Amino acid sequence: MHNSQNRTPYLDELISYVKNKTLAFHTPGHQQGKGAPKKFADFIGMKALEADITQILGMDDIHQPRGIIKEAQELAAEAYGADYSYFLINGSSSGNQAMILSVCNPGDEIIMPRNAHKSATGALILSGVRPVYIQPEFDPEMHVDHTISTEKLEKTLKKHPNAKAVFVVSPTYYGATADLRTIAKLSHKYGKAFLVDEAWGPHLHFHPDLPVSAMDAGANLSVNSTHKLISGFSQSSMLHLKGKRVDRGRLEGVLKIFLSTSPCSLLVASLDVARMQMATHGRELLTKTIALANHAREEINKIPGLKVFGKEIIGKPGVHDFDSTRLPITAKELGYTGYEVEKILRRHYNIQIEMSDLFNVVALITIGHSEKEIKKLIDVFKKFASSKFKNGSEKSHLFLKRLKKAVELPPHPPQRMTPREAFVAEFKTLNFKDSAGRICSEIVTPYPPGIPILCPGEEITREIIDYLKMELEAGIKIQGPVDPSMKTIRVVR
Ligand SMILES: Cc1ncc(COP(=O)(O)O)c(C=O)c1O
Known part of the structure; x- marks a missing residue:
């Protein structure tokens, strides 16, 4: 990588502004910590507060970058192999929304997997775009959906010649990646823009042993949560653009709608340094990370009753490659739900993992x-596997025993209206258990992983009602509906 990648233009200007002790009469109101409550200042430190500024003279304008943000974004584009990169300060959620709105108009079709993140559903509501869902490949062993198959994609492309774009999620929360190179070729063969939600892949480009990144595989737009796996502060992400299929002017216009006019300098600086760190030391840092993750996987796999998934899942339907820094772990043979494992690790061992579902937990290395x-x-998992947890786990043991038969995810429900039509339609509140056959007008999302089990416009099926009842009993957390306990639901009147 070019020597210029050592530069951190945004951070340097921020340091210089703070050092100069310029007398400030600008936002934020805490005036670099002087007006902040002492409790907060003592906790986070004055330095962080002094460095919390926004778009003043010299700090550039994220909406129309001409100076240090422009320079920092150009360095990011060079580092990631993009033509243009954009800093996002509202996460990859805003990146997904910007990608979809920059290539589709109201009424247009977009081909996407049904297990896309809820921010993509949000983009459909905002835009009035019609989703053409592809069912992702289900893995009965892990009990999760992976990515989409290229065969299903080609069939869909033939059936929907007017679709504007192909949108794919890769990697998934569990580390599976899609066959991005083939999907790029197919999308382009059929004249579509190729968009990738690569929220879980800000590191991929920087190590040859990791799956190919979206930009390297031929995507036109991709979004990375720089905060998820590398050094960005929470909420800081990047959007990359390559090629001529997406109109840059339209994309930049859309970004101006989604970006705050007061970007926090700490977030922007963290994007500047995360890029610098990956471009200059990414390979060595990731070599160590991959080795640590593989060591943890090997050792935890030796513990009876536990299973950590890894590269052996490559080749299963929907798994083209696997990010080995991810540790999806199941303790189902010991009788624990993933939700239970998460709670036990936190309460008894002071360890917090990234997420849990019915059968798995995911630890990020x-x-x-x-x-x-x-x-x-590794030691904690050994103790966990040989302990008997009386509170809660007994419930879990019984719960998984009660399940007995293999649990399948319910079939994805039929789509009766577009997400936007259903979201803005007049609604009626019904008891959820009595709502089969009605059209859902809310987004119902288990969080994490943030994949809606019901999107607005979909018919509520008996299978979904029964499945959610079982998941709620197991401890799932629902986000989105007015009543997250799911006793009631809003349906189209
Ligand atoms: C696949 C996927 N896409 C997008 C997002 C949204 O990312 P962010 O939290 O950066 O807004 C998430 C968050 O978990 C995700 O899992």
Whole structure:
């Protein structure tokens, strides 16, 4: 990578502004910490507060970058192999919305997997775009959906010649990646823009042993949550553009709608340094990370009753490659739900993993971990597997025993209206258990992973009602509906 990648133009200007002790009469109102409550200032430190500024003279304008943000974004584009990169300060959620709105108009079709993140559903509501869903490939062993198959995609492309774009999620929360190169070729063969929600892949481009990144595979737009796996502060993401299929002017116009006019300088600086760190030291940092993750996987796999998934899942339907820094772990043979494992690890061992579902937990191993911490993780799993947890786990044991038969995800429900039509339609509140056959007008999302089980416009099926009842009993958390306990639901009147 070019020497210029050592530069951090945005951070340097921020440091210089703070050092100059310029007398400030600008936002934010805490005036670089002087007006902040002492409790907060003592906790986060004055330095962080002094550095919390926004778009003043010299700090550039994220809506029309001409100076240090422009320079920092150009460095990011060079580092990621994009033509243009854009800093996002409202996460990949805003990136997904910007991607979809920049290539589709109201009424247009977009081909996308049904297990896309809820921010993509949000984009459909905002835009009035019609989703043509492809069912992702279900893995009965892990009990999760992976990515879409290229065969299903080609069939869909033939059936929907007017669709404007192909949108794909890769990697998934569980680390599976799609066959991006083939999908890029297919999308382009049929004249479509290719968009990738690569929220879980800000590191992929920087190591040859990781799956190919969307930009390298031929995507036209991709979004990375820089905060998820590398050094960005929470909410800081990037959107990359390559090629001529997407109109850059339209994309930049859409971004101006989604971006705050007061970007937090800490977020922007963290994007500047995360890029610098990956471009200059990414390979060595990730070599260590991959080795730590593989070591943890090997050791935890030796513990009876536990299973950590890894590269052996490559080749299953919907798994073209696998990000080995991810540790999807199941303790179902010991009788624990993933929700239980998460709680036990936190309450008894002070370890917090990234997420849990009915059968799995997912631990992220990143550039921030050391050998000592990985050893602790392995030791804790050994203790966990040989302990009997009386509170809660008994319930879980019974719960999984009660399930007995293999649990399948319910079939994705039929789509009766577009997400926007159903979201803005007049609604009626019904008891959820009595709502079969009605059209849902809310987004119903287990969080994490943030994949809606019901999108507005879909028919509520008996299978979904029964499945959600079982998941709620197991401990799933629902986000989105007015009544997250799911006793009631809003349906189209
Ligand atoms: C696949 C996927 N896309 C997008 C997002 C949204 O990312 P962010 O939290 O950066 O807004 C998430 C968040 O978990 C995600 O899992």
